[in-house]
Amino acid sequence: xxxxxxxxxxxxxxxxxxxxxxxxxxxxxxxxxxxxxxxxxxxxxxxxxxxxxxxxxxxxxxxxxxxxxxxxxxxxxxxxxxxxxxxxxxxxxxxxxxxxxxxxxxxxxxxxxxxxxxxxxxxxxxxxxxxxxxxxxxxxxxxxxxxxxxxxxxxxxxxxxxxxxxxxxxxxxxxxxxxxxxxxxxxxxxxxxxxxxxxxxxxxxxxxxxxxxxxxxxxxxxxxxxxxxxxxxxxxxxxxxxxxxxxxxxxxxxxxxxxxxxxxxxxxxxxxxxxxxxxxxxxxxxxxxxxxxxxxxxxxxxxxxxxxxxxxxxxxxxxxxxxxxxxxxxxxxxxxxxxxxx
Amino acid sequence: xxxxxxxxxxxxxxxxxxxxxxxxxxxxxxxxxxxxxxxxxxxxxxxxxxxxxxxxxxxxxxxxxxxxxxxxxxxxxxxxxxxxxxxxxxxxxxxxxxxxxxxxxxxxxxxxxxxxxxxxxxxxxxxxxxxxxxxxxxxxxxxxxxxxxxxxxxxxxxxxxxxxxxxxxxxxxxxxxxxxxxxxxxxxxxxxxxxxxxxxxxxxxxxxxxxxxxxxxxxxxxxxxxxxxxxxxxxxxxxxxxxxxxxxxxxxxxxxxxxxxxxxxxxxxxxxxxxxxxxxxxxxxxxxxxxxxxxxxxxxxxxx
Ligand SMILES: Nc1ncnc2c1ncn2[C@@H]1O[C@H](COP(=O)(O)OP(=O)(O)OP(=O)(O)O)[C@@H](O)[C@H]1O
Ligand code: SF4
Ligand SMILES: [Mg+2]
Numbered sequence: 001x002x003x004x005x006x007x008x009x010x011x012x013x014x015x016x017x018x019x020x021x022x023x024x025x026x027x028x029x030x031x032x033x034x035x036x037x038x039x040x041x042x043x044x045x046x047x048x049x050x051x052x053x054x055x056x057x058x059x060x061x062x063x064x065x066x067x068x069x070x071x072x073x074x075x076x077x078x079x080x081x082x083x084x085x086x087x088x089x090x091x092x093x094x095x096x097x098x099x100x101x102x103x104x105x106x107x108x109x110x111x112x113x114x115x116x117x118x119x120x121x122x123x124x125x126x127x128x129x130x131x132x133x134x135x136x137x138x139x140x141x142x143x144x145x146x147x148x149x150x151x152x153x154x155x156x157x158x159x160x161x162x163x164x165x166x167x168x169x170x171x172x173x174x175x176x177x178x179x180x181x182x183x184x185x186x187x188x189x190x191x192x193x194x195x196x197x198x199x200x201x202x203x204x205x206x207x208x209x210x211x212x213x214x215x216x217x218x219x220x221x222x223x224x225x226x227x228x229x230x231x232x233x234x235x236x237x238x239x240x241x242x243x244x245x246x247x248x249x250x251x252x253x254x255x256x257x258x259x260x261x262x263x264x265x266x267x268x269x270x271x272x273x274x275x276x277x278x279x280x281x282x283x284x285x286x287x288x289x290x291x292x293x294x295x296x297x298x299x300x301x302x303x304x305x306x307x308x309x310x311x312x313x314x315x316x317x318x319x320x321x322x323x324x325x326x327x328x329x330x331x332x333x334x335x336x337x338x339x340x341x342x
Numbered sequence: 343x344x345x346x347x348x349x350x351x352x353x354x355x356x357x358x359x360x361x362x363x364x365x366x367x368x369x370x371x372x373x374x375x376x377x378x379x380x381x382x383x384x385x386x387x388x389x390x391x392x393x394x395x396x397x398x399x400x401x402x403x404x405x406x407x408x409x410x411x412x413x414x415x416x417x418x419x420x421x422x423x424x425x426x427x428x429x430x431x432x433x434x435x436x437x438x439x440x441x442x443x444x445x446x447x448x449x450x451x452x453x454x455x456x457x458x459x460x461x462x463x464x465x466x467x468x469x470x471x472x473x474x475x476x477x478x479x480x481x482x483x484x485x486x487x488x489x490x491x492x493x494x495x496x497x498x499x500x501x502x503x504x505x506x507x508x509x510x511x512x513x514x515x516x517x518x519x520x521x522x523x524x525x526x527x528x529x530x531x532x533x534x535x536x537x538x539x540x541x542x543x544x545x546x547x548x549x550x551x552x553x554x555x556x557x558x559x560x561x562x563x564x565x566x567x568x569x570x571x572x573x574x575x576x577x578x579x580x581x582x583x584x585x586x587x588x589x590x591x592x593x594x595x596x597x598x599x600x601x602x603x604x605x606x607x608x609x610x611x612x613x614x615x616x617x618x619x620x621x622x623x624x625x626x627x628x629x630x631x632x633x634x635x636x637x638x639x640x641x642x643x644x645x646x
Contacts, residue, residue, distance in 0.1 A: 057549055089551035096550075101543040105642060106565045116551040151641040167551075 005031040008068035019282040025231040034205045038218040041228030051177045056084040089116035093168035095178040099161035103152035110148030135166040158189045177209045230288035237313030247315040353630045360622035377609035418612035437597035448521030457532025476526035488519045488592040505594035524578035535567030576632035580625040
């Protein structure tokens with residue numbers, strides 16, 4: 001399959017007073033049209049910075065480097081501002097974490113919905129508005145036509161996030177990045193909004209990067225999963241491989257709270273693993289998880305090899321964990337049988 | 343619409359309160375009859391004058407009488423000039439208004455771009471220059487700045503007339519002095535507002551849509567950042583009416599500010615009262631206009 005997005009060794013550094021913060025440290029992934037990559041990781045692991053790095057919207061002081069950052073044949077790392085602008089909102093769009101503040105309070109929903117289309121396409125106001133109404137209906141907003149005249153403060157959080165989704169889809173992008181699109185919303189509507197997003201993504205055959213804490217959702221919608229820890233992807237692979245045979249001790253810890261992967265109800269959150277993420281300021285060596293890992297050994301303080309359990313299922317650990325199996329009760333069994341079932 | 347009517351009603355109440363307060367204060371601050379009668383007047387003279395002008399009536403009656411005449415455009419007769427006040431202040435007022443409007447325009451046109459530029463590149467050269475200009479503006483008294491300008495542009499280079507009311511040249515330096523007085527506050531509020539708004543999520547959303555920097559700055563950011571600036575400008579405009587007293591006297595512009603200053607010294611009550619009412623009305627009109635402008639800028643304020 002042709003990759004729409006290809007990322008090799010993506011790094012984001014933020015110079016701070018106390019030294020450089022290595023917030024994203026060497027990410028690799030590929031994404032094909034129509035595919036969904038879920039990025040999972042606890043707060044501060046660099047998920048948002050990764051999405052902003054792809055969008056070219058990092059904070060000014062942040063520095064981005066990558067061996068390869070290619071979107072549909074375009075090298076984003078060398079693209080000029082002008083070219084990035086023409087991609088954003090047209091071929092790549094993003095849905096943000098905070099629906100309450102991501103809409104401009106001074107303009108109507110209609111103004112903001114049509115903006116991207118008017119900027120990128122040769123369409124008139126009327127046509128753009130018709131498209132906006134069509135999308136508002138698609139995201140399940142009633143009385144869509146009359147919403148165009150409303151202002152953000154007149155809408156609830158759930159409605160605003162639906163508007164944000166409609167806005168991101170206006171130009172039918174090839175890639176959509178959704179950064180925790182439901183975290184700020186009421187638990188009861190989180191699942192609704194996510195399902196909507198996933199349905200639309202399938203319908204429009206877009207590639208999607210979905211950042212979420214909801215492992216139930218990941219199990220249901222992801223084609224690929226990347227588990228981030230302290231700025232690194234410590235395990236990645238197809239959703240099936242990662243869920244049925246998690247390799248990294250951190251991933252295993254996360255999944256411990258899920259009795260039956262795939263049947264977990266939406267809204268379920270990450271299992272908690274005692275300990276804190278180490279500071280990423282200055283030089284870091286060895287496995288960042290070793291302070292919290294119960295199978296850590298001395299070698300964990302040195303360079304960690306990247307291993308593959310099966311083709312395309314990668315993890316970073318000194319141990320070759322493919323010999324150990326993960327069980328639902330949480331113990332790590334030393335069986336050599338790999339049944340791919342929990 | 344309801345919003346507009348409410349603001350308007352409130353504005354009228356404020357105007358009434360201001361005029362009532364100033365009327366009372368002026369009458370309590372001294373006996374107007376003895377002021378008119380002069381130093382050598384006898385008690386009988388003063389009593390006659392008091393009766394003639396009606397100063398012996400209850401204050402509330404005098405106020406009502408004055409207010410109803412004022413509403414008809416009749417502000418009484420100046421004690422000093424022996425002329426109808428309305429006629430006296432007509433021309434003077436247009437000078438002060440011209441000066442005030444030029445001054446606030448100058449202030450906004452320099453302060454807003456400078457504030458935006460400073461916010462876009464905080465701690466840059468332009469930010470420091472802006473800070474310097476605003477500190478200077480606050481540290482320097484208007485009369486001193488006015489005199490410096492006169493020395494440079496009138497005496498040394500002979501470019502602008504130092505005083506008088508003959509043509510637009512006479513308004514250049516007063517405008518700059520008066521505008522510079524209001525500029526620092528407007529600039530710093532613009533800068534702070536822009537800094538705040540530029541890190542807002544909706545600005546990032548605009549960028550994510552592929553909007554150009556110009557569009558992000560002016561369409562998405564400035565519109566939100568300018569809202570407090572509009573209210574501040576109305577307040578500054580009020581201060582400038584006061585400031586114009588100083589500026590008019592430096593440049594011998596015979597405007598309403600200058601007249602107010604002189605009339606207070608002369609105890610010319612009808613003139614002073616009329617000027618206070620008119621200045622208050624102007625102030626209220628500016629505030630009202632700025633409220634309307636803000637309601638247009640910020641839909642959240644449009645609730646009744
Ligand atoms: N503008 C910034 N200045 C300094 N540090 C930053 C900035 N933005 C992010 N960071 C730091 O970079 C790290 C990664 O941040 P990021 O926002 O990508 O985390 P995240 O995985 O999205 O977390 P969350 O789940 O809370 O959204 C964090 O340690 C954060 O403190
Ligand atoms: S490398 Fe060591 S510390 Fe890191 S996960 Fe593997 S065993 Fe644990
Ligand atoms: Mg985030």
